[in-house]
Amino acid sequence: xAGVTQTPRYLIKTRGQQVTLSCSPISGHRSVSWYQQTPGxxxxxxxxxxxxxxxxxGNFPGRFSGRQFSNSRSEMNVSxxxxxxxxxxxxxxxxxxAGGSYNEQFFGPGTxxxxx
Amino acid sequence: xxxxxQPEKLLSVFKGAPVELKCNYSYSxxxxxxxxxxxxxxxxxxxxxxxxxxxxKGFTADLNKGETSFHLKKPFAQEEDSAxxxxxxxxSGGYNKLIFGAGTxxxxxP
Numbered sequence: 087x088a089g090v091t092q093t094p095r096y097l098i099k100t101r102g103q104q105v106t107l108s109c110s111p112i113s114g115h116r117s118v119s120w121y122q123q124t125p126g127x128x129x130x131x132x133x134x135x136x137x138x139x140x141x142x143x144g145n146f147p148g149r150f151s152g153r154q155f156s157n158s159r160s161e162m163n164v165s166x167x168x169x170x171x172x173x174x175x176x177x178x179x180x181x182x183x184a185g186g187s188y189n190e191q192f193f194g195p196g197t198x199x200x201x202x
Numbered sequence: 203x204x205x206x207x208q209p210e211k212l213l214s215v216f217k218g219a220p221v222e223l224k225c226n227y228s229y230s231x232x233x234x235x236x237x238x239x240x241x242x243x244x245x246x247x248x249x250x251x252x253x254x255x256x257x258x259k260g261f262t263a264d265l266n267k268g269e270t271s272f273h274l275k276k277p278f279a280q281e282e283d284s285a286x287x288x289x290x291x292x293x294s295g296g297y298n299k300l301i302f303g304a305g306t307x308x309x310x311x312p
Contacts, residue, residue, distance in 0.1 A: 089245075117298050129288065129302035142299045176246065178300075186296040190236070193246040 088112070090179050090194035098200045104165040107197045111158050111179030117188060118160040120152060123174040123196070132175075135160055136182065164199075172201045204229045206291050208303035215279050216311050223274040223306045225263075225289030234292040235265055235272040236300070241285045249287070250274070259283070279310045 091110045099105050111118050119142075120132040131144040135154035152162040158179075164171055175198075178191035205228040215221055227233060237249040250258055252265045252272060263274045272289060289303040 119298060119300070121300075121302075128304045129300075131299050131301065134298050136298070142297055144299075178246075180298060182298075187234075188292075188296075188298045190248045190251060191298070191300060192248075193238075195245045 090177060090192050092175075092177055092194040092197050094197060095195065096198050096200075098202060099167050100202050101167055101169060103167050104163060105167060105199060106161050106163045107175055107177075107199070109160045109162075109177035109179075109194060111160070111177075112192055115179035115181050115192070116158050117180045117182055118154060118158065119178045119180075119191060120160070120162050121176045121178065122146075123176055124172075129176070132162065167201045169201050172199060174198050204291065204293070204301050206289050206301050206303035208287075208289055208306050210306045211304070212307045212309065214309045214311065217281055218278050221274075221276045221279045221283070221308065221310075223287050223289075223308065225272045225274065225303060227270050227272065227289075227291050229270075229291055229293075231294045233294060235263070236290045236292065237261070237263055237272075237274050238288045238290055238302075239285050240288070246288070279308075281310050281312055284308055284310045 093108045117136045119134040123129045134142040138154045149165045154160045174196040176196045178193045180191045181189045207226045235252040239249040240246045261276045288305045290300045
């Protein structure tokens with residue numbers, strides 16, 4: 087199976103702009119989670135989507151949003167970019183088990199966002 | 203509050219020495235614990251999951267609920283073990299959300 091893919095891999099934006107990042111999960115995986123990785127805060131959970139519904143959300147401002155499509159592909163959007171949004175954004179996909187729990191999360195290579 | 207603590211930022215050992223990467227967690231429910239590893243220029247990948255109770259690449263980890271710990275151990279470190287290691291906690295109740303520790307960089311010297 088092909089792994090999780092993320093596009094673009096690198097992005098440079100200026101303050102105030104908005105950005106959209108894309109994630110294609112492993113085929114058959116319906117859960118997609120997003121994480122922000124920075125040197126100061128480490129890996130922090132942003133949100134998780136399952137079957138086009140946001141099921142979990144981390145402690146991030148409303149400028150961070152996402153969505154999931156019927157083919158399980160997901161996008162996250164950051165509006166009104168701030169310098170502090172510079173980070174590696176990772177997405178991960180997993181499958182859901184019959185009992186409602188989840189298999190392991192498989193991570194993509196990330197999108198490195200630089201805000202100038 | 204839910205938290206995962208990895209007290210060491212860097213662990214430096216010589217090849218063949220035992221390794222223990224510490225992880226403590228704070229969670230009121232029944233968590234599921236993981237170790238993820240990131241080798242240089244590679245993506246984050248799962249190393250161990252506590253419910254599987256497997257040994258992967260010679261690494262083992264035991265969940266100690268009394269001490270709320272999930273330390274990662276290997277009896278004889280290899281140079282190829284050099285990487286960033288993250289301990290992570292998943293909430294119970296069907297929440298697909300990982301809380302990560304800050305990570306420990308393991309450097310194995312020849």
